[in-house]
Amino acid sequence: xxxxxxxxxxxxxxxxxxxxxxxxxxxxxxxxxxxxxxxxxxxxxxxxxxxxxxxxxxxxxxxxxxxxxxxxxxxxxxxxxxxxxxxxxxxxxxxxxxxxxxxxxxxxxxxxxxxxxxxxxxxxxxxxxxxxxxxxxxxxxxxxxxxxxxxxxxxxxxxxxxxxxxxxxxxxxxxxxxxxxxxxxxxxxxxxxxxxxxxxxxxxxxxxxxxxxxxxxxxxxxxxxxxxxxxxxxxxxxxxxxxxxxxxxxxxxxxxxxxxxxxxxxxxxxxxxxxxxxxxxxxxxxxxxxxxxxxxxxxxxxxxxxxxxxxxxxxxxxxxxxxxxxxxxxxxxx
Amino acid sequence: xxxxxxxxxxxxxxxxxxxxxxxxxxxxxxxxxxxxxxxxxxxxxxxxxxxxxxxxxxxxxxxxxxxxxxxxxxxxxxxxxxxxxxxxxxxxxxxxxxxxxxxxxxxxxxxxxxxxxxxxxxxxxxxxxxxxxxxxxxxxxxxxxxxxxxxxxxxxxxxxxxxxxxxxxxxxxxxxxxxxxxxxxxxxxxxxxxxxxxxxxxxxxxxxxxxxxxxxxxxxxxxxxxxxxxxxxxxxxxxxxxxxxxxxxxxxxxxxxxxxxxxxxxxxxxxxxxxxxxxxxxxxxxxxxxxxxxxx
Numbered sequence: 001x002x003x004x005x006x007x008x009x010x011x012x013x014x015x016x017x018x019x020x021x022x023x024x025x026x027x028x029x030x031x032x033x034x035x036x037x038x039x040x041x042x043x044x045x046x047x048x049x050x051x052x053x054x055x056x057x058x059x060x061x062x063x064x065x066x067x068x069x070x071x072x073x074x075x076x077x078x079x080x081x082x083x084x085x086x087x088x089x090x091x092x093x094x095x096x097x098x099x100x101x102x103x104x105x106x107x108x109x110x111x112x113x114x115x116x117x118x119x120x121x122x123x124x125x126x127x128x129x130x131x132x133x134x135x136x137x138x139x140x141x142x143x144x145x146x147x148x149x150x151x152x153x154x155x156x157x158x159x160x161x162x163x164x165x166x167x168x169x170x171x172x173x174x175x176x177x178x179x180x181x182x183x184x185x186x187x188x189x190x191x192x193x194x195x196x197x198x199x200x201x202x203x204x205x206x207x208x209x210x211x212x213x214x215x216x217x218x219x220x221x222x223x224x225x226x227x228x229x230x231x232x233x234x235x236x237x238x239x240x241x242x243x244x245x246x247x248x249x250x251x252x253x254x255x256x257x258x259x260x261x262x263x264x265x266x267x268x269x270x271x272x273x274x275x276x277x278x279x280x281x282x283x284x285x286x287x288x289x290x291x292x293x294x295x296x297x298x299x300x301x302x303x304x305x306x307x308x309x310x311x312x313x314x315x316x317x318x319x320x321x322x323x324x325x326x327x328x329x330x331x332x333x334x
Numbered sequence: 335x336x337x338x339x340x341x342x343x344x345x346x347x348x349x350x351x352x353x354x355x356x357x358x359x360x361x362x363x364x365x366x367x368x369x370x371x372x373x374x375x376x377x378x379x380x381x382x383x384x385x386x387x388x389x390x391x392x393x394x395x396x397x398x399x400x401x402x403x404x405x406x407x408x409x410x411x412x413x414x415x416x417x418x419x420x421x422x423x424x425x426x427x428x429x430x431x432x433x434x435x436x437x438x439x440x441x442x443x444x445x446x447x448x449x450x451x452x453x454x455x456x457x458x459x460x461x462x463x464x465x466x467x468x469x470x471x472x473x474x475x476x477x478x479x480x481x482x483x484x485x486x487x488x489x490x491x492x493x494x495x496x497x498x499x500x501x502x503x504x505x506x507x508x509x510x511x512x513x514x515x516x517x518x519x520x521x522x523x524x525x526x527x528x529x530x531x532x533x534x535x536x537x538x539x540x541x542x543x544x545x546x547x548x549x550x551x552x553x554x555x556x557x558x559x560x561x562x563x564x565x566x567x568x569x570x571x572x573x574x575x576x577x578x579x580x581x582x583x584x585x586x587x588x589x590x591x592x593x594x595x596x597x598x599x600x601x602x603x604x605x606x607x608x609x610x611x612x613x614x615x616x617x618x619x620x621x622x623x624x625x626x627x628x629x630x
Contacts, residue, residue: 323566325567327569
């Protein structure tokens with residue numbers, strides 16, 4: 001439980017959570033019962049909304065130019081989970097997307113590959129075949145994406161199907177209804193069950209921050225997902241507005257930083273949806289570096305869920321290389 | 335005591351010295367660079383401050399123009415004609431403002447300036463009429479040796495960068511913007527550097543006369559500074575070099591434009607009061623030829 005006396009002796013550093021703030025001795029205790037989990041999550045210090053938004057706004061004013069910009073653009077490309085999650089997806093569209101993932105800019109072989117291609121489970125096999133031997137991962141959404149409204153058995157089967165088809169990474173959604181009504185134990189057990197069904201694959205847990213409403217909830221959901229065994233925490237499905245925002249990502253980055261301080265484990269973060277310009281992507285990279293630290297400037301620990309972002313990054317890259325502005329006519333349509 | 339507001343009398347009222355802004359994508363932003371410059375009248379007296387557009391403003395304007403292109407070129411020719419006519423109507427309502435700005439900028443007497451504004455408004459009306467007549471005059475049905483009905487139709491080329499004339503601040507500007515947009519192109523115009531005020535007011539007219547945001551974008555500033563970025567921009571389809579006075583500079587811009595085969599209109603000595611003819615109108619068109627099978 002939150003200990004006021006203790007907090008008064010050791011004032012909480014802004015936005016930083018430690019196990020002592022929350023009055024628990026070790027994180028292992030926290031998950032021993034639903035009651036303890038609830039007390040831990042509700043005991044997390046609140047997020048200063050104005051402070052978080054001001055911090056995010058301040059970080060987005062950093063000027064990144066010339067060689068630093070070139071580095072940031074290439075890093076951002078390598079962090080992209082090139083995504084297509086439409087009802088109208090076809091094997092042909094997925095093949096085209098895979099071709100783009102392998103060679104984003106056909107006119108420039110120095111452009112790096114993206115990190116992964118993200119598709120629905122039924123198209124995993126197609127993507128896997130196209131990407132064989134490239135080192136590009138196939139990520140699959142699962143667990144009744146995007147709403148997550150289905151029984152646990154179906155969600156587990158959905159996950160096993162994706163893994164059986166060859167998915168290297170699984171993007172699951174949490175049950176927001178259960179989370180918002182305070183049934184944290186249910187959400188925890190579900191993530192743990194999917195963690196088991198997903199086997200060795202990389203598990204990304206989508207919090208759908210647009211439906212969690214408050215930053216306090218985002219912080220709680222982030223800790224909940226990390227405690228339940230997530231390898232990555234991801235902002236959104238891309239189907240709900242608002243999707244990823246900089247302040248939300250900042251709160252999640254703080255959570256992975258604090259979790260790392262408490263446990264020594266590195267958890268990744270993936271903002272998804274709504275990041276369309278190179279300028280936005282660079283703002284996120286600055287925030288990563290200033291919040292979680294340079295360790296996270298790595299495709300293993302930070303990803304962008306995006307599709308149209310890639311073209312803008314490529315255009316900026318071309319602008320740096322050629323010195324004049326390129327046009328969208330010279331890049332593939334998504 | 336009852337408090338009463340004190341209204342300034344004529345002698346104490348402070349001048350509102352406006353810094354005019356750019357017109358990009360239907361909004362009036364300041365220059366991204368934060369720069370502005372002093373605009374003087376023909377006698378060198380302070381008139382106003384204007385934003386000095388940078389290459390990044392030009393880049394943003396091209397993005398806005400590209401975004402607006404699909405909607406504008408997709409409208410019926412008849413509707414585009416109506417919108418151009420509406421521009422003339424709204425300009426008529428601002429006749430006095432235009433006249434005083436043209437008089438101050440170009441050093442004309444107010445009656446001569448009025449005549450220039452009249453001519454500018456008439457030019458909009460003249461070009462408005464061309465919207466739904468262009469296809470008949472420029473298009474054709476072509477005799478071919480086969481069972482086809484073969485016809486050619488003019489279509490807009492895309493985003494047109496306009497470096498507007500330096501001398502004629504309103505009539506010249508009108509004469510280079512109107513022929514580009516009437517056929518469905520969208521425009522990024524760099525105004526006369528020393529005489530930008532009538533162009534700023536024209537931007538305000540655009541914003542209030544049914545012209546979709548982004549169809550006309552107006553940048554006040556130096557054509558020599560912004561021109562090379564527009565000329566080498568791969569998302570610009572045509573460029574009008576009317577405002578470039580130095581022949582060597584024009585040649586350099588023409589070379590920069592060659593990369594994506596822009597349609598280039600080289601500067602020439604032009605009398606803007608003369609009948610414009612169709613050459614500018616047809617400069618920014620692509621001809622699409624269709625072979626339609628018949629007799630089947």
